[in-house]
Amino acid sequence: MIRVSRFLSGFLFLCLVFPGCGLPRDPGGTLREVQNGTLRVGLVEAPGFAEWESGEPTGKEVELVRRLADSLKSQLVFVPLSLDQAVDDLKNRRVKLVIGGFTNQTPVKAEVGLTLPYQREPERVFLTPPGENEWLLRVDHEIKAWSGQ
Amino acid sequence: MSVRVLASFEPTTEQKVALGKAKRLEWLTLLALGSIIPLMGWAMGGSQSMKTAWIEDLLSLIPPVAYLVSDRFRQRKPDTDFPFGYHRATLIAFLTASVALCSVGLLTLYDALTTLVQQERPTLGAMQLFGHIVWSGWVMIPVLAYSALLPVILGRLKREVAMELHDKTLLADAATNRADWLTAVTASVGILGIGIGFWWADALAAAIISLDIIRDGITHLRGAVSDLMDRTPTEVDKEKQWHPLVTRIVEDLEALEGCTKAQVRLRDFGLYLTATVFLHYRGVSSESLRREAVGLLQDYDPELHNSVVVMVEASEFT
Numbered sequence: 071m072i073r074v075s076r077f078l079s080g081f082l083f084l085c086l087v088f089p090g091c092g093l094p095r096d097p098g099g100t101l102r103e104v105q106n107g108t109l110r111v112g113l114v115e116a117p118g119f120a121e122w123e124s125g126e127p128t129g130k131e132v133e134l135v136r137r138l139a140d141s142l143k144s145q146l147v148f149v150p151l152s153l154d155q156a157v158d159d160l161k162n163r164r165v166k167l168v169i170g171g172f173t174n175q176t177p178v179k180a181e182v183g184l185t186l187p188y189q190r191e192p193e194r195v196f197l198t199p200p201g202e203n204e205w206l207l208r209v210d211h212e213i214k215a216w217s218g219q
Numbered sequence: 220m221s222v223r224v225l226a227s228f229e230p231t232t233e234q235k236v237a238l239g240k241a242k243r244l245e246w247l248t249l250l251a252l253g254s255i256i257p258l259m260g261w262a263m264g265g266s267q268s269m270k271t272a273w274i275e276d277l278l279s280l281i282p283p284v285a286y287l288v289s290d291r292f293r294q295r296k297p298d299t300d301f302p303f304g305y306h307r308a309t310l311i312a313f314l315t316a317s318v319a320l321c322s323v324g325l326l327t328l329y330d331a332l333t334t335l336v337q338q339e340r341p342t343l344g345a346m347q348l349f350g351h352i353v354w355s356g357w358v359m360i361p362v363l364a365y366s367a368l369l370p371v372i373l374g375r376l377k378r379e380v381a382m383e384l385h386d387k388t389l390l391a392d393a394a395t396n397r398a399d400w401l402t403a404v405t406a407s408v409g410i411l412g413i414g415i416g417f418w419w420a421d422a423l424a425a426a427i428i429s430l431d432i433i434r435d436g437i438t439h440l441r442g443a444v445s446d447l448m449d450r451t452p453t454e455v456d457k458e459k460q461w462h463p464l465v466t467r468i469v470e471d472l473e474a475l476e477g478c479t480k481a482q483v484r485l486r487d488f489g490l491y492l493t494a495t496v497f498l499h500y501r502g503v504s505s506e507s508l509r510r511e512a513v514g515l516l517q518d519y520d521p522e523l524h525n526s527v528v529v530m531v532e533a534s535e536f537t
Contacts, residue, residue: 093414094354097340183342186352201340201418207354210345214352 098163100198100205109144111135112151112159112197114170119194122150131169131196134188138167138212157181160199167209168197186210188217224297225304230490231521237383242290244377245283248396251369252280262362264355265342267334268409268424269363271327272402275432276366278320279399282392282439285312293489306489313388313443320436328429331422340418343410356410363410367403370396385455386489387442395435402428452487464492464523468516472496475511477503479533494526501533 096102113120113127120129127148139146149165156168160182174184174193183206187193198206230238256276263269289309297304334341343359345352374396381389405424412420441458452462465485472481480499485492494516500508509530516526 093411094343094356095414095416097416097418183344186345186347198342199340200342201413203343203354203413206342206344207352210352214347 094203094207096202096204098199098202100163100166100202101208104142104144104166104205106143107145108147109135109139109142109167110147110149110165112156112165112168112170113148114151114153114156114168114172116169116171119171120169129169131171131188131194134216135167135169135196137216138209141212142208153178156197160197163199163202166199166202166205170197172197186213188213222299222302224299224302226525227296227304228488228491228521228524234384234490234521237380241377241380241384241386241389242287244373244380245286245392248283248370248373248377248392249280249287251373252276252283255366255369256280258362259366262355262358264344264346264359266355266359266406266410266413266421267331267341268406268421268428269359271331271425271428271432272363272366272406274323274327275399275402275428275435278316278323278432278435279370279395281316281319282313282388282395285309285316286389286392288312304488307447309388310443310447313391313439314447317436317439317443320439321433322436324429324432324434324436327432328426331426331429334422335419335426338418339422341413341421343413343421354414356414359410360407363403363407367400370399374399382455384490385487387446387455388439390455391439391442394438398431398435402431405431446487446489449486452485452492462487462492464494464519468494468496468519468523471515472498472512475508475515477501477508478512488524491521491524494523496526496528497531498528499531499533505530505532 113122113132115121116129118129120127120131122128132148136146149159151159151165151168153170156165156170157178159165160168168182172195174187174195176184176195176197178197182200183198183202185196185198185206187195196209198209256273259269259273259276263273286309289312292308293306295305343355346355346358347353348358374393377389377393377396381393405427409421409424412424445453445458451465454460454462462485465483468483468485469481472478477500478498479501482497482499484495486494496512496516498508498512509528512528516523516528
């Protein structure tokens with residue numbers, strides 16, 4: 071019994087201490103790269119949300135991403151991609167974010183990271199490189215801030 | 220009636236109390252798992268180690284259900300169709316459980332290893348709790364702690380009862396419950412490893428938990444197989460040591476006047492042992508020696524019950 075309660079209090083102690091330790095961290099260093107650096111965003115054509123018009127990216131999601139880049143003080147670069155290319159590029163971290171009208175039921179959800187929804191009904195999200203949890207959390211905080219306004 | 224059924228056995232008062240305790244503990248286990256499993260399912264997110272722990276918890280529903288369902292069955296009195304009684308019904312359930320555990324354990328191990336080989340990185344994102352954004356890892360770890368708490372306590376209580384009842388399958392169930400702390404710690408370390416940036420930590424933890432599932436399966440297997448194969452009864456928790464009655468019966472019988480040799484086959488019927496005795500004798504009346512032997516064996520009741528004595532007349536050559 072003593073052993074159980076000792077082990078549990080150890081656990082709870084860890085839970086209280088660790089949030090202050092800067093976890094989680096990106097195994098691929100994405101947030102560090104993007105902050106004050108370049109934010110490469112993959113754009114998968116989705117009318118109304120993200121598309122190319124006369125060589126320029128437009129759409130609701132494009133505007134949201136511009137706000138994200140501002141808050142990170144990063145230089146924004148949009149890259150046109152197909153869905154397959156986007157998933158691949160995310161896995162290799164050639165792009166750090168992918169937009170294209172995705173919902174959180176997207177067929178690729180098991181292969182990449184999904185942000186919190188920036189919109190309800192349906193819940194629309196952005197895609198992030200798998201495993202880059204620090205970066206994902208940062209984007210989630212940004213998205214949450216949008217809905218607060 | 221040509222089929223002679225085994226005399227039915229009435230458990231002692233202590234045994235009845237222990238049996239009642241065992242039943243209650245198994246019901247409590249089901250209740251505990253009923254709270255743990257949905258909670259884990261909600262919290263597990265993208266963590267493979269936590270998913271494996273969740274699967275292990277799902278599988279740990281099988282032993283209590285097997286015990287409670289077979290409990291009815293087991294108390295049935297022997298009849299002409301089943302003259303040896305029904306007490307072995309539970310073993311079948313545990314055997315199936317162990318097969319389930321071993322195969323699922325192998326599957327999850329395979330999953331974890333392929334994740335490592337393919338270098339897939341798990342995404343552990345954010346959860347929204349009470350309007351705050353929280354890294355899912357900070358939710359997973361307390362849930363894991365909770366998932367270990369009740370099974371460990373119940374496992375310890377069950378072990379005590381299992382020792383009292385000399386019940387290997389209940390003991391196996393207790394052992395697998397008690398090992399849940401290892402699963403919780405492993406998964407937590409895996410998740411913290413992900414937090415630090417070691418993308419492989421979670422899959423490695425999942426692989427270790429899979430090995431634990433397989434080990435649980437083997438534990439159940441050993442509990443069931445030795446009984447199903449009529450192994451010479453051993454101490455409940457020490458497989459290498461024979462039950463003390465094995466040698467004691469032989470010693471006591473060979474001390475009887477006229478007995479040249481006593482050979483014994485013991486069988487474990489859970490609540491009691493049963494003996495088939497071959498009594499070699501010379502120079503005395505077979506019937507009076509047999510009566511003495513039967514009387515001696517009855518002294519061991521209720522530990523020993525339903526025994527059979529076979530008289531073997533010794534010649535110069537035996």
